[in-house]
Amino acid sequence: MGILTEMRYFEIQNNALSGTIPKEIGNWNKLTAFLVNWNKLEGAFPTTFAPNNRLGTIFVNGNRLEGGSLVSSLSNLKNLEWLEARENDLTGTLSADVADLNRLDIIDLRNNSLTGTIPNNWNETHVISSLMVSHNNITGRLPDTLGRAPRLRKLHVSGNKLTGSIPDSYYNLSSLEELYLDGNRFDGGLPQTREPFYENMEEFSIHDNAFSGRFPAENFESSKLSEFNFFKPIYQFHQS
Numbered sequence: 001m002g003i004l005t006e007m008r009y010f011e012i013q014n015n016a017l018s019g020t021i022p023k024e025i026g027n028w029n030k031l032t033a034f035l036v037n038w039n040k041l042e043g044a045f046p047t048t049f050a051p052n053n054r055l056g057t058i059f060v061n062g063n064r065l066e067g068g069s070l071v072s073s074l075s076n077l078k079n080l081e082w083l084e085a086r087e088n089d090l091t092g093t094l095s096a097d098v099a100d101l102n103r104l105d106i107i108d109l110r111n112n113s114l115t116g117t118i119p120n121n122w123n124e125t126h127v128i129s130s131l132m133v134s135h136n137n138i139t140g141r142l143p144d145t146l147g148r149a150p151r152l153r154k155l156h157v158s159g160n161k162l163t164g165s166i167p168d169s170y171y172n173l174s175s176l177e178e179l180y181l182d183g184n185r186f187d188g189g190l191p192q193t194r195e196p197f198y199e200n201m202e203e204f205s206i207h208d209n210a211f212s213g214r215f216p217a218e219n220f221e222s223s224k225l226s227e228f229n230f231f232k233p234i235y236q237f238h239q240s
Helices: 023-027 069-076 096-100 144-148 168-172
Strands: 009-011 033-035 040-043 057-059 064-067 082-084 106-108 130-132 139-141 154-156 161-164 178-180 185-188 203-205 227-229
Touching: 064 069, 069 096, 144 168
Parallel strands: 009 033, 033 057, 040 064, 057 082, 082 106, 106 130, 130 154, 139 161, 154 178, 161 185, 178 203, 203 227
Antiparallel strands: none
């Protein structure tokens, strides 16, 4: 496979490929997309991909990949725009360098074994629209700087060990459409005034936390809410 140095697009999805990902593919320095979702690939993601300055899309969902090499390589993939690697057994920590990837739009690492915290060095120049890391072992608090990312539409952090309250900076995010906080250790309340946060919300899930105070249902009335889940939220409702 090492002779295919002109390869720009590689896609073999929804098959039964097994074994490891050949390290030679990582040396294809003209590769822009690597798509191998829903196979039976195993082992570590080759570190040979790391120096690739053209690779913009990686799809490895639903395999048996393990180890921390993919997550640790992200900061070297300077052109990365879209990463989907959910439902594997990836380990490691999202370093602050991930937020330095100025083209990064979508990152989906749900259902893995990641640890550590979510980077807290986002700003107004970031184009990230989807950050999905549900069902890992992530700790700490929601990064307040993520509230500065003007295009953020989807934030999924369900099923981790996150604590604290929703940062005030999030309430100015009129772009936010999906917020999944369920299955953590969050506390505090929700703003009673109609903030931009409520305007375009379509999916909102906070069950299995320790939120308290009055739930401001009226603030969701003008939103596009299609899924609303506070089942077993340990949320104390108060009548106004």
